[in-house]
Amino acid sequence: MLGPDGIAVRRFGFESRPAQVEMAETLLQRFLEGGVAAIEAPTGVGKTLAYLVAALLSGQRVVVSTHTKTLQDQLIDKELPRLEAIADELGLGLSRATPDFVPPPPGAHGVLAYALMKGRANYLCLDRFERKAGQQSFDFDGGDPWAALRQWSEHTERGDRAELTVLRDDDPRWGEVDARSETCTGMRCRHYEACFVVRMRQEAQRARLIVVNHHLLMSDIALKAQAEMAGPGRGGFEVIPEADVLLVDEAHGLESVAAEYFGGSVSRRMLERLGKDVTQFLAEGPDGSARLTLLLTQVLLRVDGVFEALPRREGRTRIGLEDSAFALARERSTSAVEGLGQLAEGLESLPTSDSTVVGLARRCRETADAIKFVLESEDADYVYWSERSGWAATLGASPIEVSNLLRQFLYPRFGAVGLCSATLSSGPEGLDYFLSAAGAPADTERKALASPFDYSRQAALFTPLSAPEPDDPKATSALVEHSLELLDFVEGGALLLFTSLRAMRSAHQAIRHRSRRSCLVQGSASKRDLLRRFVDEAPAILCATASFWEGVDVPGSALELVVIDRLPFDSPADPLVAARAERIRRTGRQPFPELHLPRAILRLKQGFGRLVRGPEDRGIVALMDGRVQSRSYGRAFLDALPATPRFREVSELKTWWTH
Numbered sequence: 181m182l183g184p185d186g187i188a189v190r191r192f193g194f195e196s197r198p199a200q201v202e203m204a205e206t207l208l209q210r211f212l213e214g215g216v217a218a219i220e221a222p223t224g225v226g227k228t229l230a231y232l233v234a235a236l237l238s239g240q241r242v243v244v245s246t247h248t249k250t251l252q253d254q255l256i257d258k259e260l261p262r263l264e265a266i267a268d269e270l271g272l273g274l275s276r277a278t279p280d281f282v283p284p285p286p287g288a289h290g291v292l293a294y295a296l297m298k299g300r301a302n303y304l305c306l307d308r309f310e311r312k313a314g315q316q317s318f319d320f321d322g323g324d325p326w327a328a329l330r331q332w333s334e335h336t337e338r339g340d341r342a343e344l345t346v347l348r349d350d351d352p353r354w355g356e357v358d359a360r361s362e363t364c365t366g367m368r369c370r371h372y373e374a375c376f377v378v379r380m381r382q383e384a385q386r387a388r389l390i391v392v393n394h395h396l397l398m399s400d401i402a403l404k405a406q407a408e409m410a411g412p413g414r415g416g417f418e419v420i421p422e423a424d425v426l427l428v429d430e431a432h433g434l435e436s437v438a439a440e441y442f443g444g445s446v447s448r449r450m451l452e453r454l455g456k457d458v459t460q461f462l463a464e465g466p467d468g469s470a471r472l473t474l475l476l477t478q479v480l481l482r483v484d485g486v487f488e489a490l491p492r493r494e495g496r497t498r499i500g501l502e503d504s505a506f507a508l509a510r511e512r513s514t515s516a517v518e519g520l521g522q523l524a525e526g527l528e529s530l531p532t533s534d535s536t537v538v539g540l541a542r543r544c545r546e547t548a549d550a551i552k553f554v555l556e557s558e559d560a561d562y563v564y565w566s567e568r569s570g571w572a573a574t575l576g577a578s579p580i581e582v583s584n585l586l587r588q589f590l591y592p593r594f595g596a597v598g599l600c601s602a603t604l605s606s607g608p609e610g611l612d613y614f615l616s617a618a619g620a621p622a623d624t625e626r627k628a629l630a631s632p633f634d635y636s637r638q639a640a641l642f643t644p645l646s647a648p649e650p651d652d653p654k655a656t657s658a659l660v661e662h663s664l665e666l667l668d669f670v671e672g673g674a675l676l677l678f679t680s681l682r683a684m685r686s687a688h689q690a691i692r693h694r695s696r697r698s699c700l701v702q703g704s705a706s707k708r709d710l711l712r713r714f715v716d717e718a719p720a721i722l723c724a725t726a727s728f729w730e731g732v733d734v735p736g737s738a739l740e741l742v743v744i745d746r747l748p749f750d751s752p753a754d755p756l757v758a759a760r761a762e763r764i765r766r767t768g769r770q771p772f773p774e775l776h777l778p779r780a781i782l783r784l785k786q787g788f789g790r791l792v793r794g795p796e797d798r799g800i801v802a803l804m805d806g807r808v809q810s811r812s813y814g815r816a817f818l819d820a821l822p823a824t825p826r827f828r829e830v831s832e833l834k835t836w837w838t839h
Contacts, residue, residue, distance in 0.1 A: 181233050187266045188229065195795075199629040200226040206627055207234035207598045211242070211425050216597045216624040218431070218611055220604040222631035222822075223789055227600055228255065231427050232263045235389055236274065236292075240424035240595070243390045245397040247430035247437075248731055249298060250708075253342050255391050256296045267292075277383040295387035296340075297380055297420060299396055304339035305359035306371040312357055325353060339376030349706035355453075362543055363457060368535040385421050392420055394433055398441035405442070405589040424595045430730075431599040432782055435617045438582040439756065443562065445576035446550035448487045454543050455480050458527070461540060466532040475526060479519035485512045486551060487573040490566040496576075498755035499557055499564040506566070510555050520548035553577060563759035580759045586619035603785040604628075606778035607820050613778035635822040638792050640836055642666070642802040643818075645828045649806045650746040656683050659804045660690045662830075663743050666802060667695065669834050672740025673718050675732070677787050678725040679748050687745075688723040697721050702728060714738065730786040733793055740799040742791045747805045747817060748783035749776055777813060781820045788821055800837065 181187050182201050188194040203221055210217040211234060221227035232255075235242040246252050256276070267274040273291030281293050313330060328346040336343055339359075347354055359377050372378060384390050392400075400419035428434055458476050462469040489509040491497050499506050524544035527537050554575040557564040561581075567574045579585060591597055604614045611626050633639075644662055648655045659676075667674060676691075678684035684702065692699035698717040700710050702724040711732065714722045718738040722728075729748070750757045761771035784803075791799045801824075808814035809828075818826075827833040 181266055181270070182226075182229070187269045188262075191265055191269070192262060194226070194229075197224075197226055197632050199632060200230045203227060203230040203600070203627075203629060204234045206625070207231055207427070207600075208237055210598060210625060211235070211238040211240055211596045214595050216591060216599065216621055218599040218604060218615060218620060218624050218626050220611065220628040221600055221602060222629065222633075223602050223793060224632040224795065225629055227602075228259050228429070229262065231429070231598060231600060232259060232389075233266070234598075235425070235427060236263060236267060236272065238425060241388055241390075241421075242425040242427060243392060243397070243420060243423040243594075244427045244429060245392050245394055247394050247433040249302065249342065249393055250731065251430065252296060252298065252391050252393055256294075260294055260389075260391075277387040279379050279382040279386075281383070281386045283386050283388065292388040293383075293386055294389040294391065295380070295383040297384050297390060297392045297396060298340070299393075299399070300364070300377050301355075301358045301360045302341045303359040303376040303380065304333055304336070304341075305357055305363070306333075306339075306374060306376070307365070307369050308359075308363060309333055309357040310371075325351070329353070329357070336376075338379065349708065362453070362539060363536070364539065365535045390420065390423065394428075394430075394437040395441070396420065397426075397428075398437050401438075401586075401590050401593070402441040404593070405585065408589070422593075425597070426590075426594040427598040428600070430601050431618065432601045432603050432614065432786075433730075434586075434599075435582055438586055439578045442582055442585050443576060443578035444550055444553070445574055446547055446554070447574040448484070448572055451480065451483050451487070451547065454540075454547065457543075458523075458540055461534070461536055464534075466530045466534070468526070468530050472523070472526045472530070475519070475523055479516070479523050482512065482516040482519045483547070483551070486516050486555075487575075490568055490573055490575070492568050495751065495753065496565045496567045496755050498758060499554065499566060506555065509566075513551050513555050517548040517552050520544045520551075524548075551575060563755045565755040578756050580756070580763055583617055583619035587621070588619075590619070591621060599624075602789055603782050605820070606781045607816055609778075613774075614782070631822060633792050633795060633797075633822075635792070635824045638795075638798050639822065639824045640800050640833060641818075641821065641824045641826045642800055642830075642833050643808050643826065643828055644802070644804065644830070645809075647804050647806040647809070649810065652806075655746075655804075656686050657690070659683075659743065659745055660687050660694075662802060662804060663687075663691065663741075664694060665830055666741055666743070666800065666833075667697070667721070669837060670741045670800060671719060672737040672799065673714060673734070674721045674741040674743065675714075675728070675734070675739055675790055676721065676723045676743045676745070677729055677790075678723065678745045681725060683745055684723050684725050691721060691723070695721060699723070702726070729783060729790075732790050734790070735793040735797055739791065739793075739797075741802065742787065742799065743802045743804065744784070744787050745804055747780055747803075747807055748787065749780045752776075772813075777816060781817060784817055785820060800833065 182204060184196040186196060189196050203219055203225060206217055206219060264274045275291055275293055277293035277295040283293060325347055332344050341354060396419060403419060462473050486509050489512055491505045524541040527541045530537060554564050554577050561579060562577045563580055564577050604611050605628055606613045615624055648658050663676060676687060688699060688701040698720040700713060700720060700722045707727060710722060714720050715734060715738045752758060760775055764771040764774055788801050791801055808817055825836055
């Protein structure tokens with residue numbers, strides 16, 4: 181299938197890569213024999229096709245989990261159709277599942293199927309859309325998004341938000357018609373048989389290979405863990421069908437997503453949605469609505485008072501029992517929690533057969549429980565925090581460590597687990613940090629594959645002698661000057677990666693006035709739109725942070741320069757980072773080498789990996805943090821990166837580039 185004379189070479193013109201074959205063989209053996217394998221597969225190995233081939237040949241039901249919905253769509257639209265063609269040449273039937281697909285019995289020949297699962301909010305709710313359409317007048321000639329949405333709703337087969345290109349990723353209209361669980365009435369809904377979420381689940385139940393994302397996977401694992409801890413007779417609900425094998429792609433992101441789902445949060449935006457949904461329900465006029473409408477207004481004001489009392493600090497703020505800054509929020513929370521309970525009881529007492537009331541009452545109690553849990557801050561295994569950004573405010577709780585939770589609730593659910601990513605190794609200790617953070621068993625098979633790229637020819641690392649340290653007031657202006665100097669002779673596109681929004685915006689403002697190139701900045705459009713424009717308007721400049729450090733795949737001359745503003749250490753003030761550091765110190769160990777350094781190395785490797793995406797790509801990575809030269813730990817970062825020519829003077833770098 182993957183060898184020098186294999187189907188992939190003959191059918192698609194792919195280059196046979198020994199590392200890809202090795203990866204597929206390792207995973208297939210693990211899938212058949214059981215256990216856990218962790219594989220670092222650098223860009224260019226072809227890890228996606230490797231694990232899909234192993235999944236197909238295993239004969240098992242396999243769940244593939246990716247870090248992003250974008251990669252899910254790529255698997256369904258691009259990679260799995262290729263696997264279909266390969267399977268066809270081997271006489272194995274493979275196709276995408278449909279709700280009426282009949283899978284062959286175990287051991288029998290027949291067509292195998294694959295399916296896609298996303299969170300409910302990615303699908304159109306026919307009931308909510310019908311209600312909204314009844315309130316909305318459509319202007320088909322004026323480019324009205326509502327009209328376009330209705331046209332799409334009439335022909336879509338799966339109701340997947342990814343099909344709907346007319347709306348921006350952050351368009352609030354979608355939130356009014358999506359299929360999120362808070363508003364779902366289940367089998368009582370008049371559109372149940374046609375429901376896109378029901379269809380998705382039916383397809384997954386019939387499929388041999390199920391493609392999910394880490395958020396859906398962790399939601400499923402957390403729900404099952406809660407049911408298990410609640411005792412016998414409290415389980416039975418599942419998001420993802422039971423499977424034999426789990427393959428986690430982009431596994432470096434597993435720990436952070438798990439922390440979200442084994443923790444919890446409540447936000448002003450969630451409160452706003454609850455208020456709107458209760459208001460809409462009461463507007464339909466069941467007896468007692470007027471009394472509850474008044475109570476709802478009072479309760480919303482009480483809960484909003486809790487959020488209003490939170491500290492107005494940038495980023496997340498840790499909550500402690502002795503923290504006087506949260507005294508007012510705690511004081512107000514008593515009345516807010518009591519009011520939410522009264523509202524839930526009032527809703528349940530209404531003389532109505534509408535099942536919507538059950539979900540609304542449950543949400544009131546869940547909101548009350550979340551506020552109480554966070555502000556009481558009693559569980560020592562959790563860190564409690566608040567976050568403010570303008571009007572938005574959030575209260576949250578995160579487990580300090582998820583490794584034990586994953587060890588207890590994730591790995592035992594599958595006969596075999598494969599963990600793979602381009603970045604799992606964080607230095608001389610190899611995969612140790614990642615495996616420990618992910619709770620992987622001690623006998624996990626480890627493998628770090630070699631890159632197929634010739635980095636000595638394809639890439640150079642520039643660490644300028646004059647680069648200041650990040651706390652220098654001139655750090656951002658120095659980055660701008662160096663970037664413009666490099667852009668004088670690098671003709672391709674440039675991606676400038678930052679660790680803070682403030683530095684990103686400052687640099688963007690300076691560069692856009694001094695460069696003739698199109699200069700884009702994160703936040704001005706959706707990620708998908710920005711990347712499309714970055715390619716279409718090449719050579720362009722894109723200033724970005726956060727998610728752009730990974731998941732950006734721009735091959736060719738559209739990206740020839742990656743500039744990184746500083747070594748990407750986590751903020752020590754982040755509540756979760758601080759709590760983890762404290763736990764390490766209490767055992768007499770040092771958090772810098774065990775926590776801060778390996779996390780920053782993995783992040784830097786992700787940023788570096790944006791540059792070379794194919795065997796013909798060539799470019800420069802510029803690291804503008806003076807600490808890589810002045811601090812002893814700088815060597816650890818340099819040693820973790822691919823072996824490339826390294827320069828400290830622009831003149832020498834220019835000579836290498838032009839020759």
